[in-house]
Amino acid sequence: MSAATARRIASRRAARQTRIERSDATRAALLSSASRLICELGIHGASIDRIAADAGYTKGAFYSHFASKEDMFLVVLDEHFAAEIARLDSVLVGEGHPAQEARQAAEGFLANIDADPNWRGLYQEFALHATRNEGFRLEFVARQRGLRERMAAVFSRWASDRGVTPTVPPAEIAAMTFFMADGFLLDRLVDPELDDALYGRMIEVFLHGLVALTEAPDQPPGGRTPSA
Numbered sequence: 001m002s003a004a005t006a007r008r009i010a011s012r013r014a015a016r017q018t019r020i021e022r023s024d025a026t027r028a029a030l031l032s033s034a035s036r037l038i039c040e041l042g043i044h045g046a047s048i049d050r051i052a053a054d055a056g057y058t059k060g061a062f063y064s065h066f067a068s069k070e071d072m073f074l075v076v077l078d079e080h081f082a083a084e085i086a087r088l089d090s091v092l093v094g095e096g097h098p099a100q101e102a103r104q105a106a107e108g109f110l111a112n113i114d115a116d117p118n119w120r121g122l123y124q125e126f127a128l129h130a131t132r133n134e135g136f137r138l139e140f141v142a143r144q145r146g147l148r149e150r151m152a153a154v155f156s157r158w159a160s161d162r163g164v165t166p167t168v169p170p171a172e173i174a175a176m177t178f179f180m181a182d183g184f185l186l187d188r189l190v191d192p193e194l195d196d197a198l199y200g201r202m203i204e205v206f207l208h209g210l211v212a213l214t215e216a217p218d219q220p221p222g223g224r225t226p227s228a
Contacts, residue, residue, distance in 0.1 A: 099207035106203035
């Protein structure tokens, strides 16, 4: 290959990379504006025109990245859910008591949520929108179920690493922890003075109960043998 040919190839690659970088920057700006405006104005108040203008782009730029506003919502969900699964899988490593490790994972979950100040309000807006839009509801539910399935896979791996067979199916454990997180985040949204430590404690108590069930699966609640 001649030096001139090599330069032309390098130039084309650089131009292609620059286009990708510009596209990624446009997409990130649109998502950032959408997240903030939806929290401020609600889903219906945050129109596509307003989102695009706030990000400094045209409506055409919006549609070059997203098919619709609902499509954008699903992209946000997918990215947040994927990041949460990656984080959960990285912290449940089987070191220390499982309840303490679970508490640390719960505290990390809240810290991760707080890293994006819009996410709590955004998620609740998505949930509310799902109750009013059947097509979006089906997509929203599918992603929630998918998240719980991936959580269950992480819990199964975590138990296997410890040589434990849970008496409660991992799918049910995933559902329970998911519902606890949802409920706590909703209450904290309306009552910001809630102590975050309470959530970590709640998960720790829950895991202590699971450990007790695993160690004594036939023991009735409270440790009492029922009378005949």
